[in-house]
Amino acid sequence: DAMVIQNPRYQVTQFGKPVTLSCSQTLNHNVMYWYQQKSSQAPKLLFHYYDKDFNNEADTPDNFQSRRPNTSFCFLDIRSPGLGDAAMYLCATIRWQAGANVLTFGAGSRLTVL
Amino acid sequence: ELKVEQNPLFLSMQEGKNYTIYCNYSTTSDRLYWYRQDPGKSLESLFVLLSNGAVKQEGRLMASLDTKARLSTLHITAAVHDLSATYFCAVDIPSGSRLTFGEGTQLTVNP
Numbered sequence: 001d002a003m004v005i006q007n008p009r010y011q012v013t014q015f016g017k018p019v020t021l022s023c024s025q026t027l028n029h030n031v032m033y034w035y036q037q038k039s040s041q042a043p044k045l046l047f048h049y050y051d052k053d054f055n056n057e058a059d060t061p062d063n064f065q066s067r068r069p070n071t072s073f074c075f076l077d078i079r080s081p082g083l084g085d086a087a088m089y090l091c092a093t094i095r096w097q098a099g100a101n102v103l104t105f106g107a108g109s110r111l112t113v114l
Numbered sequence: 115e116l117k118v119e120q121n122p123l124f125l126s127m128q129e130g131k132n133y134t135i136y137c138n139y140s141t142t143s144d145r146l147y148w149y150r151q152d153p154g155k156s157l158e159s160l161f162v163l164l165s166n167g168a169v170k171q172e173g174r175l176m177a178s179l180d181t182k183a184r185l186s187t188l189h190i191t192a193a194v195h196d197l198s199a200t201y202f203c204a205v206d207i208p209s210g211s212r213l214t215f216g217e218g219t220q221l222t223v224n225p
Contacts, residue, residue: 033212040218040220041217041218042202042215042216042217042218043157043202043215044215045212045213045214048212090156090157097159097162098162098170099162099164100145100162100164102147102159102162103147103159103204103213104159105156105157105158106156107155107156108155108156110154
């Protein structure tokens with residue numbers, strides 16, 4: 001059963017039209033992450049939550065915002081998407097696996113900007 | 115700033131051959147992860163290495179960690195086509211709970 005669920009899986013938007021991506025987790029963990037992965041690149045951390053404590057990476061553009069209304073849900077808002085924001089957006093939380101905390105990812109939301 | 119470097123970035127190999135992917139990192143850390151990503155898919159956790167000298171094996175893949183050298187290896191034994199994917203190593207920064215990923219190694223196993 002999926003532990004991190006992302007919606008939508010595919011999102012097409014127009015240049016400048018706001019987009020919201022959602023993520024839910026069934027692990028009830030207090031940490032959630034948003035990563036951006038562009039084609040053929042490594043995932044790049046945008047921000048993470050520890051409970052409701054929001055932690056923004058220094059180089060995350062202001063165009064990206066996030067909300068976490070409760071433990072289970074987290075949203076990524078892109079206020080004015082540009083062509084350079086086309087990417088896979090990965091949500092993650094932590095799962096106990098093989099004696100360690102392991103970052104566990106959702107299936108991702110692929111954003112296309114026209 | 116933590117840097118994580120993998121090599122090679124691209125690897126094309128024949129079925130049945132052995133090869134090793136290397137992951138170097140720049141800052142002290144004793145937690146290293148290996149992930150697999152198939153095209154268009156998300157990342158799947160393969161191994162967690164938690165201490166110096168740790169070795170984990172699953173099928174044809176074996177991962178090891180040398181924290182003194184700041185080096186991890188992912189060894190592939192007798193490769194099969196199903197192993198074709200991109201493999202990422204990732205290191206947890208000392209203060210914890212945030213991973214920095216290497217650039218990924220795109221592996222293609224040819225019949």
